[in-house]
Amino acid sequence: MKKYTLLLIAFLMCAFVGNGYAQFRDFEDDNGSNNQNNNRRNNQQRYRLMDHLRFGGDFGLGFATGAFSVQFCPQVGYYFNQYITAGLIGTYEYYKYNSSSYNSISSSVYGGGIYADSHPLDFLVIHAEAQVICYDNYWANYNDPEKKVDIPILIGGGYHKQLTDRASVNMMLLWNLNTTKGLEHNTSFSNPIIRINVTF
Secondary structure (H helix, E strand, O other), X not given: OHHHHHHHHHHHHHHHHHHHHHHHHHHOOOOOOOHHHHHHHHHHHHHHHHHHXXXXXEEEEEEEOOEEXXXXXXXXXXXXXXXXXXXXXXXXXEEEEOOOOOOOEEEEEEEEEEEEEEEEEOOEEEEEXXXXXXXXXXXXXXXXXXXXXXXXXXXEEEEEEEOOOOOEEEEEEEEEOOOOOOOHHHOOOOOOXXXXXXXX
């Protein structure tokens, strides 16, 4: 698991280093002292920032033996260039588990973390994310009221379609590299994971 975590961190660091260098080039010649010019430059910088922000969310379905879940992940990201977007992602999901041996179980799961998307080709998206997720420990102990914490690490990819200059849609198949044995039914991060992502 440590190997996958290091790969994800290295991927995100490369994206942020590239963005930092680009911002340095933008500002290294900004030595003006006139307040009016400075205000104009600040407004232009603010507009450029908004041009790079992307908002959206994921809609996900998870399936396992006797289990079903629906998941929504709102997100905000920074569009570094046509190849890399990275940012913050949140999760809320509802799941239900039915078994002939146990009572029907249903609960909500929530959390958040970081993600990164890469577009090596116009029609292809490669996705990676790590989140901290809180859930009820019903599968291990039905009477345990305490919330448990898991850290799913997801990688995968799929089809990318650019709809407008800002809007796009991704249809992805993801795989959880950090599954917790015996707790697969507690969240929708059991493999495989299907997501439809829309950003604008």
